[in-house]
Amino acid sequence: MFKPNFSLTLRHAAMALALGVACAGAASAQTLHVELNTASLASTGFLDLQFNPSQVPASFASATISHLSGFGDLSGVALIGDVQQHAAGFVFGNTTDYNDLFQGIAFGGKVSFDVTFAGLPDASPAALQSKFAVSLYGADGATALGNFNPQDGTLMSITWQPTAGAGMLSSDITDHAIAGVSAVPEPSAWAMLGAGLALVGVARRRKLSA
Structure with missing residues (x-):
């Protein structure tokens, strides 16, 4: 008759908790993956990306897309303001009030990229936020597409709020059929996950050899 090993069960529970912590760390990562599904849109148009502070000057922040x-x-590609192109993508700063990337793209498939946020800490309650906005426009470059925000034409936005530490991110999606965002685990989160899986493997081998 099988007798449960309560010590091993508790060990598995502890490891499951460690894996949960790893996943929670991944969810709070400063790198996000953005995906746009343009299958419902015909022909060609334009992708518009902006990273603008709510007011200038603001605590420095950057958004790097790769x-x-x-x-x-x-x-x-058309770049306006504090936007620089590099080998892997583009880097937006928030040193001016309007920082924009405008790129012609073919609709009918998926457009995606990773965006990594960083910035100087600012513990002040009045710390100014910066917003990364994503929009799609028609072939005329002026007609906003999708279920966009009527105030600014955006399909989604990600806000960087300076804090005493690394800063906080929040996202707002107006058109879920087109725009989506997900967390990209930081290397440390992947390391924690790998360590947790290794512990599970060790416990399983010990159970089989007992």
């Missing part, structure tokens, strides 16, 4: 997919030929 792992670009579906962006097409970047030779004609």
Whole structure:
């Protein structure tokens, strides 16, 4: 008759908790993955990305986009304000009140990228936030597409709020059929997850050899 090993059960529970902590750390990562499904949109149009402070000057913050997919030929990309192109993507700063990337893309598939936020700490209750906004426009470059926010034409936005530490992120999606955002685990979170899985493997081997 099988007798439960309560010591091993408690160990498994502790490891499950460790895995939960790892996943929670991943959810609070400062890198997010943005995906746009343009299957419902016809022909071609424009992708508009902005990273603007609520007021200038604000505590410095940056938004770096990388792992670009579906962006097409970047030779004609238009950059305005504090936006720089580099080998892996683009870096937005918030040193001016309007920082914009405007790129022609082909609709009908998916457009995606990772965006990593960083900034100087600011513990003041009056710390100014900066907003990363995503919009799609038609072939005329002026007609906003999708179920956009009527105030600014955005499909989604991610807000960076300075704090005494690394800063906080919050997102707002107006059109869930087109826009989506998910957390990208930081390397430390992946390390924690790997360590937790290794502990589970060790416990299983000990159980089989007992």
